[in-house]
Amino acid sequence: MKKCDHFKELILTDYIDGELGKDIAGSVEGHLLDCSDCRTFFKEVKNNTAWPWKKNLQRPVPVVLWDTIKQRIEHENQAAGPFAAFIDKLKGLVVFPRLVPVFASLIVMLLAGSVALNTIQIYQAKDKDQGEYLVSLLSSTGPLAPSDNNDLGTPIEHYFL
DSSP, rough: OHHHHHHHHHHIIIIIITTSSSSHHHHHHHHHHHHHHHHHHHHHHHIIEEEEEEEOOHOOHHHHHHHHHHHHHHHHHHHHHHHHHHHHHHHHHOOOOOTTTHHHHHHHHHHHHHEEEHHHHHHHHHHHHHHHHHHHHHHSSSOOOOOOSSSOOOOHHHHHH
């Protein structure tokens, strides 16, 4: 059956149009002589799809029609002008479907890096502010000197003791 499927596909695509090489066409014809199922299939394809189209006469396209098509194409190209042509070239240089994932990855990496850097700067600023606050608390009373009274001199000493 696999062999018949292959020949049926060849019949539908290229054999019916006469576009197969002599070797492959000969193998299809040899298979058609041996296989009645494929022979019936070929007759149905020929009678229902190919034969009705062969009855139609091919008429040449009038020269006037070709001239009209050519004039419209030229008119479209002239209407676009040099600016539109420049924009099209620029689009061709900038927009490459293969590079879209690369640009997207680059943007994601830049965003992640900027968020990480911003977070680090925020923590550094908080640490600096806390350090400055502690320095101001400790330096508000001056150097610690031993005293005989039990007076708690600094707010930190008062808090912890």
